[in-house]
Amino acid sequence: NAGVMQNPRHLVRRRGQEARLRCSPMKGHSHVYWYRQLPEEGLKFMVYLQKENIIDESGMPKERFSAEFPKEGPSILRIQQVVRGDSAAYFCASSPGSTNTGELFFGEGSRLTVL
């Protein structure tokens, strides 16, 4: 009974490179959320997706960041032309429904380091 799977767990990139973070939700879950956690800070909502749809991207930076959740395969958070300030832990969470279930199931996170 696999939980939310994120990979890679650790990713190192140089400034200007691209980072791709993948998230496979729990079996039966069709809703995916991405959060960013900076050192000494809480989790900041980035984006909420359902299969093939972005529902809410109000927390996504306007430039360089994009997310998708295709019909087949994992959700992907893509960061283009990374900068040092992008260094953070990125957490994916999933849920079976968008409302009133309350609980989000989190992956173990992908830790991005930008040199």
Next chain:
Amino acid sequence: AQSVTQPDIHITVSEGASLELRCNYSYGATPYLFWYVQSPGQGLQLLLKYFSGDTLVQGIKGFEAEFKRSQSSFNLRKPSVHWSDAAEYFCAVGYYNNNDMRFGAGTRLTVKP
């Protein structure tokens, strides 16, 4: 604006002592309230949640939390802390859509032997 405040960044307690972690929220309506725990290098695990009804909720690992509307608080408690409870604890507040969930900055718990 909606916000979640965890006033204590770091708390140290002795093993066997009682614990209370504070959480205050600012929200426009009756919120859904959650406490999550994060062990080092791990994701977040739900400890307990409050939607409605009894304001004292029981969670896993012996934790409980009480919703006090008048104080806009949802403090987490445990009568006797174990060394394995050392972790980071996050309070979260949501409304009727999960994508509106907001997290506090977290409280790091250290347990002394």
